[in-house]
Amino acid sequence: MIAETVCAAVSAAGLGIAVVTAWRKRYLAAARIAAYALVPLGLVMTGAVEWVAETAFSPTAWAGFVVLGGAWLLFTTTRAVERRRGGTRRERRAAARAEARDEAVAPTASAPSLGQGSRAAAKPAAAPRGGSADDFSDIEAILKKHGI
Template sequence: MLTAAISFLLTAGGVAVAGLRAWRRRFRSATRWFAVALLPAGLYLTGLFPLASTIGREFADWATRLVFDPRVWTGLVLLGVSAALLLATRWSGRRGAVESSPERPAAAGAAPERPAVTQAPKAAKASGKQAGKRDDGLGDFADIEEILRKRGI
């Protein structure tokens, strides 16, 4: 009974503030106040106040155990290690690390797979095409460098 009175008083107070805001022609603020003012009555009428108090008590019990129970600290450490491992694998995957997959046995009657033939990279100096240019890894920027040089930058 006390919960009902408090919730409807809060709703009435919020509606009054919303009315004052609307009277001052601050309609957006009045709408927000009105929306928030409806929450206590809505929570009471749906029966969510007992649920909220149960959740509050359980959270307080958990917080108490967090401070005093070493098992909770162990669980937090395990969660932290798990998160760190997940982030590390994501980071290493972005850095271009290659995972090796286990070999699969060939199916009966199937021809064995041949490894892909890769060609050895040709040396720039051996080809003679880039004999005058330096090999500093910026070969892709040669065109941009030439344009900037023409413009005097």
């Protein structure tokens, strides 16, 4: 009951300020002030203020907010730890299996080439580009470097 009275008083004061503003020939500002002043009155008429007042003074509602906050805290903490570890246990096992499977198929595909091929591949890349045949020399050098 008190919240509704306060909202009605705020609306009345806002409408009074809007009238004074309109009297000073600032009609756009007066209309904007009137719009803001009517919001609390509309909230009272819809019953939203009564619902908020009942929720604000209810210990059960506050306990519910505490439980929701605790759930949110647990969720964010577990997600942060999971990201730091590199995923869930199931995701890490799947990644390890995929990595082992990839190495079994082509064990040297991901290993860098450190032999004579890396020096030979660097020379064509440094050569000046002259024609269309040289356009693919960089690509060929990269492919040779990786043993393809």
